[in-house]
Amino acid sequence: MSKNYRPLTDVEIEQLRLQGCRAEHWSHVRVAESFTPEHLFQVSFFGDIRLGVFEKELDTNGREKRKAGIRNAELRNVTVGDNCLIENIGSYIANYEIGNDCYISQVGVMEVCTPTCFGNGTEIHVLQEVGEYITLTLHQGLTAQEAYIMVKNPGLNHQLWENVVQNEFVPENKGHIYDSVRICNVGEIYNACIYDGAKVTGALTLTEVTVNSSIDVPTYIGPGCIIRFSIIGLGAEVTDGAKIQRCFIGEATHIGAGFTATNSVFFANCYMDNGEACSVVAGPFTVSHHKSTLLIGCMLSFANLGSGTNMSNHMYKMGPVHYGIMDRGCKTASNAHLVWPAHIGAFSMVMGKISKHVDATLFPFSYLFGKGDDVYLVPGINSMTLGTFRDMYKWNERDKRKGNLRADFILTDGWMNPAVMDRVRMGINLLLSLRQNQPDAEVYTYNNMLIEGKALEKGIEYYQKVMSLFWGGYYVNCMHKFKTGEKELALYGEEPADFSMGWEDVLGFPVPSSVLSSVTSCLTDSRSASITVQKCGMPFCTEDFWAYLYLWQRSADGIPDDKVIEYARGYADALSEQETAVLADLEKEMNLGCIPLTYAKEEKMRIMAYYEEKKAYAKTILSSLDEPYQE
Numbered sequence: 001m002s003k004n005y006r007p008l009t010d011v012e013i014e015q016l017r018l019q020g021c022r023a024e025h026w027s028h029v030r031v032a033e034s035f036t037p038e039h040l041f042q043v044s045f046f047g048d049i050r051l052g053v054f055e056k057e058l059d060t061n062g063r064e065k066r067k068a069g070i071r072n073a074e075l076r077n078v079t080v081g082d083n084c085l086i087e088n089i090g091s092y093i094a095n096y097e098i099g100n101d102c103y104i105s106q107v108g109v110m111e112v113c114t115p116t117c118f119g120n121g122t123e124i125h126v127l128q129e130v131g132e133y134i135t136l137t138l139h140q141g142l143t144a145q146e147a148y149i150m151v152k153n154p155g156l157n158h159q160l161w162e163n164v165v166q167n168e169f170v171p172e173n174k175g176h177i178y179d180s181v182r183i184c185n186v187g188e189i190y191n192a193c194i195y196d197g198a199k200v201t202g203a204l205t206l207t208e209v210t211v212n213s214s215i216d217v218p219t220y221i222g223p224g225c226i227i228r229f230s231i232i233g234l235g236a237e238v239t240d241g242a243k244i245q246r247c248f249i250g251e252a253t254h255i256g257a258g259f260t261a262t263n264s265v266f267f268a269n270c271y272m273d274n275g276e277a278c279s280v281v282a283g284p285f286t287v288s289h290h291k292s293t294l295l296i297g298c299m300l301s302f303a304n305l306g307s308g309t310n311m312s313n314h315m316y317k318m319g320p321v322h323y324g325i326m327d328r329g330c331k332t333a334s335n336a337h338l339v340w341p342a343h344i345g346a347f348s349m350v351m352g353k354i355s356k357h358v359d360a361t362l363f364p365f366s367y368l369f370g371k372g373d374d375v376y377l378v379p380g381i382n383s384m385t386l387g388t389f390r391d392m393y394k395w396n397e398r399d400k401r402k403g404n405l406r407a408d409f410i411l412t413d414g415w416m417n418p419a420v421m422d423r424v425r426m427g428i429n430l431l432l433s434l435r436q437n438q439p440d441a442e443v444y445t446y447n448n449m450l451i452e453g454k455a456l457e458k459g460i461e462y463y464q465k466v467m468s469l470f471w472g473g474y475y476v477n478c479m480h481k482f483k484t485g486e487k488e489l490a491l492y493g494e495e496p497a498d499f500s501m502g503w504e505d506v507l508g509f510p511v512p513s514s515v516l517s518s519v520t521s522c523l524t525d526s527r528s529a530s531i532t533v534q535k536c537g538m539p540f541c542t543e544d545f546w547a548y549l550y551l552w553q554r555s556a557d558g559i560p561d562d563k564v565i566e567y568a569r570g571y572a573d574a575l576s577e578q579e580t581a582v583l584a585d586l587e588k589e590m591n592l593g594c595i596p597l598t599y600a601k602e603e604k605m606r607i608m609a610y611y612e613e614k615k616a617y618a619k620t621i622l623s624s625l626d627e628p629y630q631e
Helices: 010-018 144-152 156-168 386-394 416-438 451-482 513-525 531-537 539-542 547-556 560-569 571-591 597-622
Strands: 005-007 029-032 040-046 049-051 057-059 063-066 069-080 085-086 092-098 101-112 124-127 135-137 176-178 182-192 200-201 205-209 226-232 241-251 252-255 260-266 270-274 275-276 295-298 298-301 310-312 325-326 338-339 342-344 348-353 365-371 375-380 441-444 449-452 503-505 510-512
Touching: 092 200, 101 176, 124 260, 124 338, 135 144, 144 513, 156 513, 295 310, 338 342, 375 451, 375 571, 416 441, 416 451, 416 503, 416 510, 441 451, 449 451, 451 547, 451 560, 451 571, 451 597, 503 513, 510 513, 510 547, 539 547, 560 571, 571 597
Parallel strands: 029 049, 040 069, 049 069, 069 085, 069 092, 085 101, 092 101, 092 176, 101 182, 176 182, 182 200, 182 205, 205 226, 226 241, 241 260, 252 270, 260 275, 275 295, 298 325, 310 338, 325 342, 348 365, 375 449
Antiparallel strands: 005 029, 057 063, 124 135, 365 375, 441 449, 503 510
């Protein structure tokens, strides 16, 4: 802290002694110019001590204010900022710089005992629970997109990322408690760095931890928590006996109710209670509430895991090295059991035991269910359900991040996701091919899955509706605006060389695969780059999303304008069909007699209002379809 300190006067030393204070060497205790000793009682000083002033009152519990000062504490090589209240320290505080307006009370011990990076640089094993191949290096700037790139390109973490982290974070001998931090009733804190405004209450242990926080977006660590070798993100909440080891907890993420996690990363707006996670890469909005749920060796995002969901990665002779991928928006029913390796398509529902190693990547919006030793696929059916409607449109409302400095890039509009629609297009072609090759089949087989003939026919129909919803929405929200000049076709990054590689949903944000490949190559070449500057080259991708979408549609790998217009002409009808299906699903729920009538009516009104707004806006834009554009 940049402040002028002076020695204590003889009068001040004498007063401190009378108030029960003692020092190993009073000459090593230096104080701010305006320091007065009236509010220090029973304090022991060892090593180099720097003290600010104690003039104000602090709000310690939201109900009462108390005078700043230090009481019943032992300080060893500690700097204390202005207007702090430190009291009732069980053992000691050692090797810390404490900022202004902090409240530290009833803490067993708080110490930096070895040179530390406060959890930065911790290497964890993700996906492959005991494997050495896929690893991530934790650091404060980690994002969902960076994690995706590292997992897909494991060599980067070994060859580049470790060196970057080591250059970015130099081990320190002193810890930092920044301004306006509250630490109360905590057992032990070792090698922790806690940023502005954070509140740590009732935790058992924090060891090798960074708690990111700000005055406007405070982070909360609650009762009974054990956190070791981890990074906690801005505005996150870890509470109620959660046990976190070697993890990254992202922005506005909640971990609580005894949830246990090891070697896992959870990005923005995840919500985890009661269950267990091991070697998991959880993208934004991943949710699990149930005590009996085990997440292990998987990568997923926007997922909702039902009670009793179990994932198996340890039934092979090589140990638990297998893993699975669940694309955006997947859900599991109660007691679902997934045997890895497997790949589940976006927005799919998994039921029963999936004992085969399935690959349903090309079948988004599907049901997968186990029946004996068989796995059945019902393609496309989940695109017209109430559950998917509610899932897709709740995420933007549930984004709890505050402020403009948001680390993870997230597209919350599920229907405008070209990575998913790429799979839908290929899924249609695959179903048509299966039907053509086996015209008389009652059940089709693909990638260890069985597809009944009626389900195949309905799947083609569902996917055509999804294509109408996507391309109609694309015309209204993108193509029309570029054609009319409402949007300017300007790129902040580089233009993709081609779109033949398709799109990837990079844990929350769709990016052309060729652009992602370019970003990866850039990372490989930038061996000395700084994490905070680099950010994996992703920011320009978010700025360029709509331009990329437009360029993709007009490329050799897209679809021609007249086909888009054909879809656009049917857009309002597709919205109406989906609305009818969603309302019919709601009616089924209401007929079960469990939903309060008022709540059901509110949900119905919300659904109807949503589609009415969509159709009205579309009608306005589509009314100009037959008017020539001014190119």
